[in-house]
Amino acid sequence: xxxIFALLILxxxxxxxxxxxxxxxxxxALIPNAHLVKRLDDIRVDIKSPGKAYYxxxxxxxxxxxxxxxxxxxxxxxxxFREINSISGTLYDASGNKIKNVKKKDIAxxxxxxxxxxxxxxxxxxxxxxYKSYPYTIEYEVEGEMKGIFNLPEWQxxxxxxxxxxxxxxxxxxxxxxxxxxxxxxxxxxVLTKEExxxxxxxxxxxSEAAKPSEAYAPEWDHISTRVIIAPSLFEFGGYNGEMSxxxxxxxxxxxxxxxxxxxxxDIKAKVHQLTDHLKTNQEKIAILYRFMQDNTHYIxxxxxxxxxxxxxxxxxxNNKYGDCKALSNYMVALLKEAGIKAxxxxxxxxxxxxxxxxxxxxxxxxxxxxCVPNGKDTTWLECTSQTVAPGYMGSFTGNREALLVxxxxxxxxxxxxxxxxxxLQVRHVKAAIDANGKLTAKVxxxxxxxxxxxxxxxxxxxxxxxxxxRLQRIFTLSNYEVPAxxxxxxxxxxxxxxxxxxxxVANDYANITGKRLFLRPNIVSTYTSKxxxxxxxxxxxxxxxxxxxxxxxxxxxxxxxxxxxxxxPVKIDNQFGAYNVSYKIKDRSILLxxxxxRNAGTFPARDxxxxxxxxxxxxxxxxxxxxxxxxxx
Numbered sequence: 001x002x003x004i005f006a007l008l009i010l011x012x013x014x015x016x017x018x019x020x021x022x023x024x025x026x027x028x029a030l031i032p033n034a035h036l037v038k039r040l041d042d043i044r045v046d047i048k049s050p051g052k053a054y055y056x057x058x059x060x061x062x063x064x065x066x067x068x069x070x071x072x073x074x075x076x077x078x079x080x081f082r083e084i085n086s087i088s089g090t091l092y093d094a095s096g097n098k099i100k101n102v103k104k105k106d107i108a109x110x111x112x113x114x115x116x117x118x119x120x121x122x123x124x125x126x127x128x129x130x131y132k133s134y135p136y137t138i139e140y141e142v143e144g145e146m147k148g149i150f151n152l153p154e155w156q157x158x159x160x161x162x163x164x165x166x167x168x169x170x171x172x173x174x175x176x177x178x179x180x181x182x183x184x185x186x187x188x189x190x191v192l193t194k195e196e197x198x199x200x201x202x203x204x205x206x207x208s209e210a211a212k213p214s215e216a217y218a219p220e221w222d223h224i225s226t227r228v229i230i231a232p233s234l235f236e237f238g239g240y241n242g243e244m245s246x247x248x249x250x251x252x253x254x255x256x257x258x259x260x261x262x263x264x265x266x267d268i269k270a271k272v273h274q275l276t277d278h279l280k281t282n283q284e285k286i287a288i289l290y291r292f293m294q295d296n297t298h299y300i301x302x303x304x305x306x307x308x309x310x311x312x313x314x315x316x317x318x319n320n321k322y323g324d325c326k327a328l329s330n331y332m333v334a335l336l337k338e339a340g341i342k343a344x345x346x347x348x349x350x351x352x353x354x355x356x357x358x359x360x361x362x363x364x365x366x367x368x369x370x371x372c373v374p375n376g377k378d379t380t381w382l383e384c385t386s387q388t389v390a391p392g393y394m395g396s397f398t399g400n401r402e403a404l405l406v407x408x409x410x411x412x413x414x415x416x417x418x419x420x421x422x423x424x425l426q427v428r429h430v431k432a433a434i435d436a437n438g439k440l441t442a443k444v445x446x447x448x449x450x451x452x453x454x455x456x457x458x459x460x461x462x463x464x465x466x467x468x469x470x471r472l473q474r475i476f477t478l479s480n481y482e483v484p485a486x487x488x489x490x491x492x493x494x495x496x497x498x499x500x501x502x503x504x505x506v507a508n509d510y511a512n513i514t515g516k517r518l519f520l521r522p523n524i525v526s527t528y529t530s531k532x533x534x535x536x537x538x539x540x541x542x543x544x545x546x547x548x549x550x551x552x553x554x555x556x557x558x559x560x561x562x563x564x565x566x567x568x569x570p571v572k573i574d575n576q577f578g579a580y581n582v583s584y585k586i587k588d589r590s591i592l593l594x595x596x597x598x599r600n601a602g603t604f605p606a607r608d609x610x611x612x613x614x615x616x617x618x619x620x621x622x623x624x625x626x627x628x629x630x631x632x633x634x
Contacts, residue, residue, distance in 0.1 A: 021137045022096030023062060027208065030164035034211035036061055036068035039137065041168040043155060047178060051236035053146040055153065060139045066132075067162070074107075074127040074140050081238070084125055084144045091129040092137040102127060102140075150237035150309075151364055155228040157206040160221060161214040165206055170228055172202045179233040181245065183361040186226045204228050216532060217612070218540045219603070220353065231363035238310070247362045247404060251411020254309075258345065258406075261313040262334040268318045272338040282341055286373055286380050289335045290391040297321050297328055299385040311369075328384035329369045336373065343373045346381075348403035348416070355401040359413045370398055372405055372414065381416060388461040390492040395419075395454045400546070421547035421598060423450035423496045428550070430524055432505075433557040438518070440510035444525060446501045451546055453499040460488045460499065472503060476525050481507035511558075516631040518562055522584065522593045526552045527623040532616050538609035544577070547601035554593040561632050562589075568625035576604065577615045582622050591627070 026037050039060040046054040063072050078084045089102035108126040129138060157168035174180045176198055182191070184204070192203040206226055218224065233245050242253030264272070275292060276285040297317060301324040311326035314334040323331060329345050336343040349357050350368035357365040371382040380392045389395070400418045404411055425448070432442035448456055459468055472483040486503035511520040521527075570583040578599040585592040597619065604612065 020096060021060060021062070021092045021139070023094045023135050023137070025096070026062065026164075026166070030166065030208070030210055032211065033162055033213045034164040035064050035162045036071050036164070037064060037211075038157070038163065038165045038168055040166065041157060042171075043153060043169070044171040044173070045153060045230070046173040047149060047175070047180070047232075049175070049236075050232065050234045050241070051148055053149050053152075054144070055146060056141075056143050058139075058141045060137060062135055062137045064135045066134065072128060072131075072138055074138075074142075075124055076142055076144075077122050077124050078144070079122040081147045082144060083147070084142060086143045087125060087127070087140070088142075089127060089129075089138065089140040091131055092139070093133065094135050094137075096137070099131070099136075100129060148237040149232045149235045150242070152230045152232065154230070155204060156222075156225060158209055158212070158225050162211050164211040165209040167205075167207050168209075169203060169205045170230075172230060173199050174202075176200050179245075181231045181233055181361075181363070183229045183231075183358060185228070185358075186224070187228060212539065215535075215538065215540055217542045217544065219543050220355065223356075224540055229358065229361060229363060231361070244362050244364075247411050247413060250362050251404065251406045254345075254347065254406045254411070255408060257310040258330060261311055261330055262337060263313065263315055264334050264338055265315050265318050268335075269338050272335055276339045282373075282375070283378070283380070285339050285341060286336065286382075287391045289339060290332065290382055293328065293332050293335060293384060294387045297323060297331065298387060299324065299328065325369045325385050329371045329382075332371050332382060332384050336371075341373060343371050343382075344405050344407050346370050346372045346403045346405050346414070346416075348398055349401065350398050352396045357402050357404075357413075359402050366404065368398065370394070370403070370416075374405075388457065388492070390494065390497040392495060393497055396451050396546070397454075399451075419450045419496070419546065421549055421600070424452045424546065424548035425449045426452045426548070426550045428526055428552045430552070430554040430556075432524060432555065434511045434518075434520065434559060436513075436559045438509055438511035438513050440505070440507040440524070442505040442507075442524060444501075444503050444505055447498060448501070449494075449498045450496045450548075452548055453497055456488065456499040456501065457490065457497065460490060476505075477527050477529055478505075478507045478510065478524075480509050481505060517565070518558065518629040518631075519626055520556070520558075520629075521624065521626050522554060522556060522591055523552070523582075523595065523623050523625070524554060524556075526550060526595065526597075528597075528616065528619045531620050532613045534613050535609065538606040541606055542604040542609055542612050544599055544601050544604075548599055550595070550597040552593070552595040554591070554595075556591040556593075558589050558591065558629060560589060562629035563632050564627065565630040566628040568622070568627065571618065571622040573615060573618060575611070575615060576600065576602075576608075577612055580615075580619050580622070584627075 021039060030037055039062055041059040042057065044056040061071055063069065074089060076084055087102065087107055090098055091100045093099055106127060110124045110126055155170035157165050172180060176195065180202060187204060194201045231244060234243050240253065240256055244250040244253065272289065275288050279285050279288065298321065300322045311330040312323050314331045317323040317327050317331040333343045333345060346369065347366040348368045348370055349366055371384055373380040373382070381394050382391060383389050383394060383398060394416050399416050402413050402415050405414045426446060428444065428446040430442055430444050432440055434440050459471060469483060469486065472486055484504045484506060486501070489500040491498040511518055564586050567584055567586065571580065573580045580597050582593065582595040
């Protein structure tokens with residue numbers, strides 16, 4: 001392996017002698033906006049066979065300030081299929097002077113087993129110099145071996161905004177007769193290739209890339225940065241052979257991992273029939289079996305060997321009452337199969353900030369498994385790791401994205417449910433009174449549906465009453481307020497789940513009384529809380545991830561003896577970004593505010609950013625508007 005890496009150093013086109021690490025040597029053009037400067041980042045992968053590869057990484061980072069401190073940590077993992085053979089590291093000061101080398105005893109070896117993992121054979125090598133004199137430079141080199149090439153590293157030379165790159169490269173070596181599959185995203189130029197005896201060498205490079213500033217409402221970074229994804233054609237993994245040049249072949253490999261693991265014990269089979277035989281529709285059967293699964297299992301991860309991809313068998317889950325996403329989904333498919341309902345495991349890229357896979361490039365892009373019960377427009381999706389979520393509901397964690405449905409008749413890319421504006425509602429009613437000292441007491445009733453109830457659902461089911469109250473004490477833009485009482489009620493039976501929240505609110509200094517005048521903001525709790533910054537040049541498109549609707553009705557009773565002196569005008573806005581409407585009525589001592597706010601989902605061109613800022617800043621201004629009342633003359 002060392003001979004091959006020495007050869008690579010000789011043929012690498014962009015690099016000469018070792019980079020000089022003094023901060024003053026960084027080109028001036030790379031300094032603006034940069035919290036981190038990658039002086040060098042060299043990744044090399046040497047594929048020997050479908051079951052074996054070596055990897056090497058050498059990187060030099062200049063940490064410009066505290067905002068880049070997380071990049072100063074060295075972290076690499078190893079497990080049954082990935083070994084770390086050597087690690088070295090060096091710390092330099094701003095002038096490029098060597099301060100310290102890494103010693104073997106300084107490298108921590110930590111378990112990968114977390115709170116939700118019953119067992120995990122992944123471990124981590126971790127190191128940090130804990131140096132705080134900015135700027136400074138770290139250098140690390142790591143060599144290792146991969147036993148199976150199911151997972152190959154991705155090259156993303158600029159992994160986030162505010163990172164500049166001097167030199168970065170990815171080099172892959174394969175046997176001459178091996179087909180390396182790769183996909184280039186926003187890469188200018190062509191891959192450099194070279195043949196050496198029995199090997200073929202591929203190389204990608206990025207040099208002198210200035211840091212991009214962070215932008216609000218930008219697309220996912222993976223969609224707007226340079227990336228090269230590499231994937232095997234033939235591979236071996238944990239004693240299984242596979243081929244992933246198509247999604248069908250990828251699905252065949254997954255089916256081989258699941259084969260024979262859907263057998264239920266006799267008592268569970270009997271329970272399935274007891275629960276479902278009397279029901280008339282498949283939807284009723286799906287719902288009751290899903291509830292049975294939720295009530296009798298809980299999520300816990302076991303990642304031993306190939307267990308990161310192969311599920312525990314259904315009998316194990318039934319007997320032990322736990323499993324990870326694969327095991328619980330496989331168990332759910334087995335329950336449905338016993339009831340005569342065909343269902344499929346679905347590989348998915350889960351996460352609120354992880355939505356789209358590269359559907360035109362079959363490869364391992366997944367981190368989660370759910371269940372799909374196909375039935376045309378009545379297809380049902382099931383998230384099996386939650387003991388509380390409504391049957392059929394995906395939410396923001398797994399909704400509105402492509403995924404791989406694994407099927408014996410041909411695995412295909414499918415899309416999970418999209419929750420539209422009318423599904424994601426927040427309807428709020430506030431009945432409030434202000435006393436002669438400006439103290440506000442209010443009862444607030446809020447109904448949230450769809451994606452707007454996701455956070456509340458998690459709060460209700462995963463937090464204590466004290467934690468719930470702490471949240472309520474910080475979410476409203478009020479000073480000196482208390483929440484004496486609150487309650488929640490969930491409706492999980494609806495296709496789109498609902499949460500009702502009721503609370504009492506007391507704010508001692510809500511209204512400001514100065515002399516004869518009383519000042520107040522009629523929008524008590526539904527205020528848009530921040531202004532968007534204008535920018536001279538917007539680089540990226542504008543993304544509104546999902547659509548929703550808010551509807552507010554506020555009734556406020558003010559103290560006797562006041563009359564209106566100044567009130568804000570009604571505001572009505574309707575454009576491509578959404579709609580906003582607020583109006584006021586005053587009768588005797590009563591104020592009525594009616595407000596609606598709709599956000600449209602979509603991607604809008606960067607040239608429209610000034611209009612986008614104007615839209616939201618007008619909403620901010622309208623939500624902060626105040627009324628002035630004056631004491632009547634006696």
